[in-house]
Amino acid sequence: MSMIDVRGLTKRYGPHTVVDDLSFTVEAGQVTGFLGPNGAGKSTTLRMIVGLAAPDRGSVTIGGRRYAEIPVPLLEVGALLDAAAVHGSRTAYAHLHALAVSNGLPRRRVGEVLARTGLESVAGKRAGGFSLGMRQRLGIAATLLGDPKVLIFDEPVNGLDPEGIRWARDLMRSLAAEGRAVLVSSHLMSEMAQTADHLIVIGRGRLVADAAVSELTHASGEGTVLVRAAEPGDFALRLSAAGAGVREGLEGSLVVSGMSAGDIGRLAAYHGVALSELTPQRVSLEDAFMELTRDSVEYQGVAA
Incomplete structure (x- = not known):
């Protein structure tokens, strides 16, 4: 079931178009990752979803209604944007008690x-003394107060330590398993690969990809194969002659592209080369993301 429906959303600030004719949906029962380079328009889009910014064109509905039309938003939408x-x-x-009372909870x-x-152990401590990670937890707690069916998080693991990041990941997954729609913006590709079911990728305000995580990584290629051979230098030459791309990996290994593990194994057997490892490597979400957004990066450095 579609819980958030974004249609033709456009937002300009002066001469700059920050969000450009953007359309996507967020479904119940899954975690949807919202990705894009800096300046892609992610935060502006989230602000428009919850009525903090007005679109110049297009519409956003949550459960079929605009955010402004929801009588008690906290009961239906929990959002952590700051x-x-x-x-x-x-x-x-x-802090939480004030929110609860003002919303009739x-x-x-x-x-x-x-x-x-x-x-629980810091409930009586002032928020001004909290670390960034603790403030993130407090913000997440506020989103859950009304037991909403839709949850929106902008960089929720920012400031969390490794244990906190794992906790946040498990929380997002559990919220989705309860049938809620969870939309999460993040810069951490490795975390999104473990957390999200579906991904919305934007660049320069436009939709770049709308697909399952597995679909994105598969579409970006078959990955590479890690090879360890008794004579890596000689075998690298044979692989190159057969049309494969070869580069040196760690500890004398070879990283082979353009040839399947099966074909590499057959080539090794034909030439009597002993292999101690032959491991296919999946395309990472980070690699897929970089490929999708390479033309949308705001600032690009040049390697020395």
Whole structure:
């Protein structure tokens, strides 16, 4: 079921078109990763979804309604766009309690979301003394207060340590497993590869890809094959002569492209070359992302 429906969304700031005729949907029951280089228009798009910015053209609906038409948004949409948007003198409990009361939610929800986000032990501490990672957890707790069916997170693992990142990943997956629609913007490709079911990739405000993670990595190629041979130099020459691309890997290994593991094995057998390893390497999400967005990067460095 489509929970977020973006259609022809366009946003300009002066002469600059930040979001350009963008359309995509976010489905219930899965984590949708929202990716793009810096300046691609991700944050602006998220702001338009929750009514913090007005589109110049196009529309966004959540569960069939515009955000402004939802009577009590916190009951239907939880959004974390800025973890710093917390009054520093308030305790974690007081911050969440104020949100609960103002939205007509029972006090018990405060304790429940503090427990789910691991903040019970610091509930009485002021948010101004929190680390960035703790503020992220507090922001996530606030999104969960109304038990919404749609959750939107902008860089939710920013500032989290490795344990916190794993916790956030497991939380996103569990929220989707409960039938919620989860939209997550992130720069961490390795994390999105483990968290997201589906990916929306944009560049310069335009849609670049809308596909499952597996589809994106498959479409970007068959990857490489890691090879370890008794005489790597000689075998590299034979691979090159057979049309494969070969480069040196770590600890004397060969990284072979353009030839399947089976063909490499047959070539080795034909020439009597002993192989100690023959391992296909999948195209990483990072490689697929870089290939998709190479023409959309705002600032490009030049290798020395």
